Amino acid sequence: MNHLIAPSILAADFANLQRDLEMINKSDADWVHVDIMDGMFVPNISFGFPVVNAAKKHATKPLDVHLMIVDPDRYLKAFKDAGAAGITVHYEACPHLHRTIQAIKELGCKAGVALNPHTPVTLLQDIIADLDLVLIMSVNPGFGGQKFIDNTYKKLKDLKELSRQKNPGLFIEVDGGVDQHNITKLVDAGANVLVAGSSVFSSADPATTIAHLKYPEKLLQS
Numbered sequence: 001m002n003h004l005i006a007p008s009i010l011a012a013d014f015a016n017l018q019r020d021l022e023m024i025n026k027s028d029a030d031w032v033h034v035d036i037m038d039g040m041f042v043p044n045i046s047f048g049f050p051v052v053n054a055a056k057k058h059a060t061k062p063l064d065v066h067l068m069i070v071d072p073d074r075y076l077k078a079f080k081d082a083g084a085a086g087i088t089v090h091y092e093a094c095p096h097l098h099r100t101i102q103a104i105k106e107l108g109c110k111a112g113v114a115l116n117p118h119t120p121v122t123l124l125q126d127i128i129a130d131l132d133l134v135l136i137m138s139v140n141p142g143f144g145g146q147k148f149i150d151n152t153y154k155k156l157k158d159l160k161e162l163s164r165q166k167n168p169g170l171f172i173e174v175d176g177g178v179d180q181h182n183i184t185k186l187v188d189a190g191a192n193v194l195v196a197g198s199s200v201f202s203s204a205d206p207a208t209t210i211a212h213l214k215y216p217e218k219l220l221q222s
């Protein structure tokens with residue numbers, strides 16, 4: 001399949017969120033990535049339900065909600081009601097991950113698990129068949145605009161192999177420091193959903209940057 005692009009609104013201009021979502025609507029983006037941070041699981045607080053509701057009101061593409069929060073089970077239904085199409089929880093935040101994944105699916109959302117940079121892919125062996133998506137963090141979660149961690153390529157290859165054996169339809173998402181320079185190598189390593197925050201929103205023309213991320217081969221030809 002062609003890879004999907006999920007711009008992260010963490011890097012959008014919150015005072016002009018409607019404008020930035022309308023840009024995403026008209027662009028080659030596939031999903032809208034929504035980062036929820038609680039100041040506990042990660043050392044930063046982003047935004048909560050009113051902003052997700054507002055995003056849902058203006059976005060025409062599915063909301064891909066990335067929960068960087070402790071004990072996410074408390075809020076799954078609230079995020080579904082706010083407009084989430086997919087909910088991704090962190091492996092490191094879920095002692096009863098199987099139960100959490102079933103709860104997300106029962107809500108009718110796509111279910112994902114995110115791995116911090118130090119968490120090995122092998123820990124997913126007994127849950128991967130139940131998942132729609134695995135998110136490989138390529139920075140330490142909590143902030144946009146950080147430097148990409150090179151070990152990500154190896155983790156993507158490990159995950160691609162595990163998914164080939166146990167769940168060939170898996171969405172393999174990579175999140176953090178994705179830009180026009182590393183996108184082709186990330187797709188070659190196995191990523192099929194690419195999150196991009198700063199590289200999109202700090203560029204002069206965000207819609208064109210999204211097009212370059214979606215079709216990097218056209219950039220090489222031009």
Ligand SMILES: O=C(CO)[C@H](O)[C@H](O)COP(=O)(O)O
Pocket residue numbers: 008010011033035066068139140141142143144145146175176177178195196197198199
């Ligand atoms: O989950 C995240 C941070 O924890 C963000 O999705 C990620 O950092 C995207 O931002 P950037 O592309 O600027 O690195």
Ligand SMILES: [Co+2]
Pocket residue numbers: 008033034035066175195
């Ligand atoms: Co994210």
